[in-house]
Amino acid sequence: MLKRRTYTCGLDAALDIMGGKWKALVLWELIDGPLRFGELRRRVAGISERVLILQLRELEKCGLLHRELYHQVPPKVEYSLTGFGQSLIKAMTPLGEWGERHQATIEALERGD
Structure with missing residues (x-):
């Protein structure tokens, strides 16, 4: 949960949220569209x-996300990104690409190679 404070820079604010x-x-799992709780549970x-x-x-x-409750039996709930969430995903995308490019190096560091 966000803490009430003054941020030192934009990165500080982004990491907090x-x-x-x-x-x-x-x-990241919601990037391609809405998902139900069970789908999210399996994907993460x-x-x-x-x-x-x-x-x-x-x-x-x-x-950052919207929760849509469908009144049916059994109840159905879907989660999707808001515009605010989509803007954060756009900012996260280059970081994800960097991680993909350097995944082997990062994994080797964690193994102590």
Whole structure:
């Protein structure tokens, strides 16, 4: 959740709203369109159901995603990026591309090679 504070720069503000590993990965999965909770759970490897629920609530509260509830049986909920969220994804895309290009080097560093 965002803390009330003054940011030192734009990167500081962006990192605060992204809030760590899970939020960025959830947002990234929504890049191609709306997904239901179960689909997100399967696509974001390693995230627990509880953490996903918390992250989705925070992303909605920050205005990065939209939660659409369909009143049907069984209930259906879809999550999608807002315009604000789409603008963040556009900013994240070059970072993701950088990670793709350097993934082998990063993995070797983590292994201690």
